Amino acid sequence: MKQLKQTQSLIIKTGLKNNSSILTKLIFFSALSPSGNLQYAQTIFDETTLKTSFSYNTMIRAYAHSIFPLKAIYIYNQMYGMDVKSDSFTYPFVLKACGRVSLQKREEEEKGVFGILIGRKGVEIHCRAFKEGFCFENFVQNSLIYMYGQCGLVDFARLVFEEMSDRTVAAWNTMISVYDGINDFESANLLFGLSPEKNVVSWNALIGRYVKVGDIEAARRVFVEMPERDVVSWNSVISGYVQIKDYKRALELFREMQISGVEVTDVTLTSVLGACAETGDLIIGREIHEFLKQKQLTIEGYLGNALVDMYAKCGSLDMARKVFDGMSMRHVSCWNSMIMGLAVHGYSKEALELFCRMEKKYEEAIPNRITFIGILIACSHKGLVEEGYYYFRHMTDKYRIIPDLKHYGCMVDLLSRWGKLDEAHHVIKTMPVDGNCVLWRTLLGACRVYGNVELAEEAFQNIVELEPPKDGDCVLLSNIYAELERWEDVERVRNVMTNLGVSKKPGSSQVEVK
Structure with missing residues (x-):
């Protein structure tokens, strides 16, 4: 990013700041590079009047894969409102964003009406793709199956799958994952048996199913017997051990992964940082942080949240706050980790001050039920009885949280x-x-x-x-x-x-x- 900013300065000095091709490349690097900065990409995108379908697609794609998938839908709406022509790349990205928003709300136990609205938005996008002649392309169809599955519209997902003239192995895997997502393992097994071709993704889906039901030994058996593995295979089993709270085995498998020479991803490090947080293993946590700094990788999103949470739970609040303050985009879960860390360690005043700052940045992160657990813990540790009553009512009156x-x-x-x-x-x-x-x-x-x-x-x-x-x-x-x-x-x-x-x-x- 430092080099990119230097290059951008030169572009401005030489009068090329209105060159559409150059601006597109600046946005692409900032949004999608592992060492990029999505907030910086958003700034460039907002300031330019030379928006193309490629730059819109880049931003939609970046947000769809980030911790802020809802912003991808906002940008898609803006693209449609500005009459910028969508193409076959637009729809897979925005449909994935719809599915991820629904999944995110479900994980936060706040799906409700919002989940229904996202499902309707997905149907609307499906109609536009159909109208513009893109809904029979494989990538779009696979994304439709994924979106409908995450929004709980499994019958719609199956209908898209049945109407596909050419079902790729990716389509079979996606449909199997949809059934796994609703715990319909009978239908998933039936499709798995009927699938004409199986690849590493197919076996990863099987590992994911065993992890979901907590049968980590079965997941490990599939992992050992797989004809080939990829990084997702390793990530699935590591996250499985974290899920059943066997943090020692998770960290051991992480070491095996490193010895095997498999390149770690954000998902790997997020799971491992979760294990470090629960075991208080500050040494490995610091190693990961140093690795990220040496590689000059951007510490944002899920990875940034996991790093803040690890430092906070290990009692290293200064480092947690340093990482937190260094993040340009903070999800509500990141605010929650920092507030909870301060509250649990007795820094009640700082926790309440951070909450006030969070409310002022309302558009960035809206407090949820976990936020108020942290706030009430802060009040409890300091004996702030009246304040506790106030925040308990505030939660219901302002944010409609029951x-x-x-x-x-x-x-x-x-x-x-x-x-x-x-x-x-x-x-x-x-x-x-x-x-x-x-x-x-x-x-x-x-x-x-x-x-x-x-x-x-x-x-x-x-x-x-x-x-x-x-x-x-x-x-x-x-x-x-x-x-x-x-x-x-x-x-x-x-x-x-x-x-x-x-x-x-x-x-x-x-x-x-x-």
Whole structure:
């Protein structure tokens, strides 16, 4: 990018800044090069009046593969509004963007009406492709299958597949993946058996299916027995180990991948950084960061988010903030990682200040339910009870986010920590979702601190009704009785432990050696 900016300065000085061919190449490098900068590409794109179908396609393609696929649809709408002629490259990119937006919303558990609207947008784009004579091209048809599958319109995807005059191996693989996506493994297996040709993508789809259902051993068997592997094969198995929380095996396989000489991708490093975050392996995390800097690769998108999350969870908040501030485009998940990292480590004031900054940049990232979990944790750690109530209402009033069990849990934790036991009890009893043992255990722990035996007994009784009590529950209630010198009740609780076969587990600590 440094060299590109120097070249661009020379272009301006020599009076070539209005050369359409040169501007197109500047946009292409900035948008799609691994060392490019999508925000910079957007700036060049916005400032030029010489927009061609190629420059529009470049931006749509870049955003479709980024963490901001919705922007690809905005640019497509702009292209259509400006009467710039679309071509056979436009539709595969924008249809992929529709599918990825739907997938992203589903992963964030916020699909709802938005997912339906994206499906309708996909149908609209399909109609335009049909009208302009592009919907019978293989790349467009494959993208239609993918888009309909991600939007939950599986019958439409199958209809496109059935109407294809020439079904490529890519079409078979895409349709199989659609069935895997809705857990219709019977239909997926049937198509897999009927597929006239199988390539590495076909076997990768099979690995992906086993990973999805958590059968990592079956995925590993397919991986070992594959006639050939590509980087996606390695990535799938590594992410599978991360998914089942076997972080040690994930990191071991990453080392094997490096020894085998397979070139790592953003997807590889994102999965490995996730494993580092959960295990606190700051050494490997730093190695990856140094690798990215040496290669002069842009730290943005999913990879940037993973790096911020890794540093934050490993307690290296200065580095997390440095990476965060160095990113030109931040997805909501990146803001969430930074806010959560600050909140969990007790930097409540900084977390709330960052949230205020996030609200001012509303167009960049809209707060979601995870954002407010971080905010409520920040309030809890600092004892900001009134602020906690404010943000709880703010979440509903401004962003129309319906609180779930985790949000109520944060409120119970906030109130319990700071001695508002009756208010915490009221929240549990009046919340519109069913409570769980975690909430009652939070209240029980606070009753020990503040010596409220009546509420402690009610909390313990509710735990017993929901599930067999754990050793910690019984010990907490026993200690409350002991502090009040109610020895008969202490004995009664210990008898309950004996009768239920609950034994006190010895405490333990973990240290890292070498």
